[in-house]
Amino acid sequence: MNTEKNQGWGYLSHQHTLIQTESDQPVPEENQILVRNAAIGINPVDWKFIKTNPLHWPDGHIPGVDGAGVVVAVGKKVSQDWIGERVAYHQALAHNGSFGLYTRLFPERVMKLPETLSFAMAAALPCPMLTARQAFEKIPLRKEFPVLVVGLGAVNKLLVQMLVQADFRVDVLSKNISEAEAQSYGIRNILRFPAEIKQPYFAIYDAISGAHAAEMVPHLKANGHIICIQDRIPAL
Numbered sequence: 001m002n003t004e005k006n007q008g009w010g011y012l013s014h015q016h017t018l019i020q021t022e023s024d025q026p027v028p029e030e031n032q033i034l035v036r037n038a039a040i041g042i043n044p045v046d047w048k049f050i051k052t053n054p055l056h057w058p059d060g061h062i063p064g065v066d067g068a069g070v071v072v073a074v075g076k077k078v079s080q081d082w083i084g085e086r087v088a089y090h091q092a093l094a095h096n097g098s099f100g101l102y103t104r105l106f107p108e109r110v111m112k113l114p115e116t117l118s119f120a121m122a123a124a125l126p127c128p129m130l131t132a133r134q135a136f137e138k139i140p141l142r143k144e145f146p147v148l149v150v151g152l153g154a155v156n157k158l159l160v161q162m163l164v165q166a167d168f169r170v171d172v173l174s175k176n177i178s179e180a181e182a183q184s185y186g187i188r189n190i191l192r193f194p195a196e197i198k199q200p201y202f203a204i205y206d207a208i209s210g211a212h213a214a215e216m217v218p219h220l221k222a223n224g225h226i227i228c229i230q231d232r233i234p235a236l
Contacts, residue, residue: 008100010060016051018099021060026096026104027073033082033107034073035089039123040098041066055094065091067098068113068123078107086113090126098123124154131229132158136166139203139225143167146199148191150216151207152177155229159205160185173197194219203227210234 010021028034046063049055057063068088074080087110091097096104113122132155139147147163149156152174163170164186171189172182173196182190191197194215203225206213210231217226217233226233 004101006100006102008062010062010100011050011053011057013053013057013059016053018050018063021062021100023060023100026102028075028078028104030075030077031106032075032104033071033078033110035067035069035087035103035105035110036072037067037069037098037101037103038119039068040064041068041123041125041127043127045093045127049093062096062098062100062103064098064100064103065093066123066126067091067103068119069103072102082107086115086119086122087111088113088119088122088126090130128154129158131155132162135159135205135227135229136162138227141166142202144169145202146171148173148197148201148204148216148219149207150174150205150212151230153207156205156207157185160187168202171201200224205229 004025005022006025007022009018012019026034043066045065050063071082071085071087074082089105089110091103091105136159145168147168148171149160150173152172160170160172169188171191172187173191175192177190197219200221201219201224202221204216204220205227206216207229210228210233213226213228214233220226
């Protein structure tokens with residue numbers, strides 16, 4: 001039997017920080033799988049919960065919502081076919097997560113990975129993909145309607161692709177994107193500064209801040225939609 005310890009980073013409640021920990025290897029419950037992590041994702045939700053602890057994690061709780069690795073054990077009600085599968089996952093915040101060597105998960109919470117996708121890339125995707133999808137679903141589908149995406153980090157790069165595939169006309173406000181990258185995503189126009197905005201938009205997605213999103217409101221069409229990804233819009 002493999003007796004490798006579950007090394008990782010555990011939560012220290014009175015300091016709102018993490019410390020190196022070592023515990024026994026977790027044993028999956030009857031309807032769970034055990035993943036040996038090869039890569040982890042670090043997302044805003046991780047450091048925000050570490051800082052504020054809204055779920056009252058006890059000392060030693062292992063944070064980390066995103067990870068990727070190999071299934072090494074299964075519970076008695078789970079098919080042995082899972083053993084050896086390469087997977088990525090988005091763990092529930094209340095459970096021990098990816099900041100340890102091993103993570104127990106329910107099979108329905110993981111995604112099987114193609115061999116061509118690296119663990120590092122796979123671990124970086126679940127939370128941004130979920131955020132992008134939730135943002136995408138905030139507006140009704142309107143083919144060929146103009147949409148502006150402000151900021152182009154991991155979430156908005158995924159969001160832009162979803163919007164383009166849904167046949168929106170997508171412009172981006174960003175100082176960092178190249179013409180070649182914009183063309184590869186199907187972006188219609190690149191704007192470098194807000195002063196370059198010359199038309200009203202059906203929807204604007206802002207990933208800068210709540211205050212910045214509020215400044216974008218005048219650039220909406222009547223009955224348009226403003227979606228603030230990074231923060232909340234202050235009272236107007």
